[in-house]
Amino acid sequence: MNRPRPRLARIWVFGLVALSLVGTLVARLGQVQIGDHAQYERAAATLNTRTVTEPAVRGRILDRNGLPLADNSTRTVVSVSRGVLADAGDGGRALVQRIATALQVPFDELWGRTQLCGAKGAPPQPVCWAGSPYVPVPLVSGADPARALGLLEHPDTFPGVTVGAQPVRDYPQSSVNAAHVLGYLGQASESDVASSRGAVTGLDLVGRAGLEQQYDAQLRGVPGSDTVSLDPRGVVDGQVSSTAPVPGKDLVTNLDARVQSAAESALRSAATSARTRGFRADSGAAVVLDVTNGAVVAAASYPTYDPAVWTGGISTRALAALTDASTGTPLVSRVTAGAYPPASTFKVVSIPAAVEAGNDLRGTYQCGSSYTIGNRRFANYESRAYGPIDLRRAIVVSCDTIFYDFAYRSWLAQGGLDAKSDAADPFVAMAKELGLGAATGVDLPGEQAGRIPDRAWKQATWAATRTDTCARARTGYPEVAATDPGRAAYLRSLAVENCRTGFQFRAGDAANFAIGQGDTTATPLQMARVYAAIANGGTLWTPQVAKGFEAPGGVLEPVPPKAAGKVTFPAGTLAFMQDALVGVVRQGTGVGAFRGFPLDQWPVAGKTGTAEAFGKQDTAWFVSYAPADKPQYAVAVVVSQGGTGGATAAPAARRIYDVLRTLP
Incomplete structure (x- = not known):
């Protein structure tokens, strides 16, 4: 009769435990709903908003007279709202198909563009969309403007479709190339974004060479931002805040478009002429410096390429052509990276x-x-x-x-x-x-x-190469001997000597x-700087392309010239060399190139050079300055494997001086 009592006791214990748990749960709910309400409200808001960065308009690159060398243009972009795609029963396939038909572009290309890169089933880059998931998807970049605007005339057929303009680099001076000086833009990498402290996003284009790289921060400006709210599907349903981007500054250079054009044309003609005389003329450069301050007035490299090839992203085939040694590796600047025996x-x-x-x-x-x-x-x-x-x-x-x-x-x-x-x-x-x-x-x-x-x-050099050199002394150069036994024998004799x-x-x-031969090398820019120092009395200026920066509607912020030092010449030597260099053009190896040039009114001082190298044709040089009686410009021209300096390089320099002497 006493057995039910322990069972009843256990029921009471379980009831008390359950009541305690319910009480704890109710207390916690009260804390969450009342005490921590503000904190969770902020968290919910954070989870339902995203910040989208808006790149700034990139600054232009101008010549010293204000002519744009690298400007901003636009291409037509057709975008579609992600919300409209999400609301469609088929995910937007029918809409995208209609857009593809109207713009006459492949459907698969556009449909792949609606997929976020990395998402399940998304196609690989560049077909997928690598940008923000919180902005309209740009389906077509560079669309035909007339066809694109036609979409807007039928909003019922093309809901959520917008047509806008995307800024791209443009090169408006048809007579000026300057590809190696201007540089180019490329998509920002992860390291660019990480090192920029918020200044660069994954959607930005950043400078990859030339002035675009050197002054990327000033040209890029400050990006803006839009904070948007999202619905439960992750689709934008409103704007919380917005900060406008600050445009980049214009870079005003010391380049003169007229002189740059003349330098490019003269260099190209010199190479072409040398080839008609049996020379390879595989590369070269022409540089013009202001001897009074080191300003780079022109810098031409040969071979060159169209800088617009980078606009919108370069193809694998085009990149291979720029780095192909058989075509002269056009991507390399011979002005600063071409080192030749002077x-x-x-x-x-x-x-x-x-x-x-x-x-x-x-x-x-x-x-x-x-x-x-x-x-x-x-x-x-x-x-x-x-x-x-x-x-x-x-x-x-x-x-x-x-x-x-x-x-x-x-x-x-x-x-x-x-x-x-x-x-x-x-x-x-x-x-x-x-x-x-x-x-x-x-x-x-x-x-x-x-x-x-x-x-x-x-x-x-001997310490670094001795092992390989001594190995060649033993084995020789069988791969060279197969086609050129004489060169192979010469190379082996050098290896034997250098090993010991x-x-x-x-x-x-x-x-x-x-005499500037053997292992001695110099760039065309270095030699132009040397002659500029002789012309100006011994000041060695740091060559400078940038003249200053200018914000939209603002004044020029100058980049001051920088003197790198003063050269001390032995007494009487400087005046002697200045006179002798005038003699080269009037009576010596440069006389043929300047026949008919008004030397009495605009005297030129210079020196030819013909560099010899085993297994190669001669490289032509002419380095100079003018007017000799009141120096203003130094000009250096080099044509690799172009023949003699007097026959190839000096005539090119003369063509550049034909323009320089007409400048105010």
Whole structure:
């Protein structure tokens, strides 16, 4: 009779536990609904809004007279509301089909565009939509304007369809290319977005080369933003707030469209002419600097390409063409990244170095057909002998053997092979003082430093390549021998020599260095800068493309010129070289190119150069400045494998001066 009591007790215990749990739940609900109401309301609002970034209009790139070199244009974009697609019973397929038919574009391409990249079943890029899911989907970019606007005339047939304008880069100056200076735009990468601290979104285009890259932050401006609210399906149903974007600043450059056009045309004609004479003329550059402040007035590279190829995204085929070595790798700028042996244009470095070494500036020297060092014969160009001549005449006719003698005697005075450093080498010192072997600091990305092959360079290069060099000394070059046995034998003999003593700065290295040959290289921009320093009395300016920035409706914010240093020349040397360079154009190797040019009114000072390299045709140089009596512009022209400087490069420079002398 007493057994039911424990069971009744357990029921009471379970009832108390249940009551306690219900009480806790009610208390928690009360806290959520009353005490934490504001907090959860804010969270709900956050979950139901999204912020969409609106890119700013990119600033233009202008020449120094205000002509737009890179402008903004628009292309017609047809977009469709995501809400309309979501509301349609078929997900919007019928609507997209009607749009495709009206615009005469493939349906599959448009339908894929409605799918977010990464979503299940979405096609790969660039077909899928990689942008924000909270803005209308741009189905067609670059649509025919008439057909696109026709959609708006039938809102019942094309609900949720909008037609707008998308900004793209435009290049309005048909006579100016300037592709390597201007650069191009590319889609922002994850690293661009991550490093920008909110300034760049995944939808933005950012500078990838040239001025577009160098001054991307100023050109890009400040993006705006729209905060939108979403319904439970994730479709936008309202706008919460909006911040307008701030347009980018216009970049005003030091480029002159007339001079840039002339430089491009002259360079192209020089290469074409050289080819008719049997030369490959595979690349080249032309540079114009203002000698008074380092402003880059023109910079042309050959071969070049249409900068508009990047607009809207470049195809794989087009990109391959730009990087194809067989077509000259058009993407590479020969102005800043093309390093060539400067040949006899380098003699303006060797003259002051020779004087520093103790040679008389007014002395007479023997210009023979060749000069022998040890068992090696160094020939004068075309083996021509001029007999005893002064240094001015040596520059005018471009005698090499006098400079071989200067370099060899200086090498001996420094200790020959026993010299351990370059500290006492006047030729190396003068080259470096004139900025060679180091980047100029021009405001363009991708600049090469060129090469001054001094003792330190020889030692470092030998250490880095010795293993491979010694292996080649043993095995030779069978892959070269299959088609060119003579070249293979030459290369192996070099490998044998360099394996043992490649670290040595030999007498032959010094001789070649003095005439800008051997391992010495310089960019056209570097050589233009050297001659600008000779023209202006020794100031080495940092080349600068940017003149200033201008906000819409604002005033120009100038980018001030920067002097990199002052070159110290031995007494009397500067005036001597200025006179000798005028002689080159009036009586020497440049006379043919400037026949008929008004030299009395607008004198030109310059030097030709013809660089020789084993297995290649000669590279043509002409570096100069004018007017010689009141210098304003320095012009450098180089054509790789283009023949002699006097026949190929100097005529191109003359065409550029034809325009320069007409400027106010």
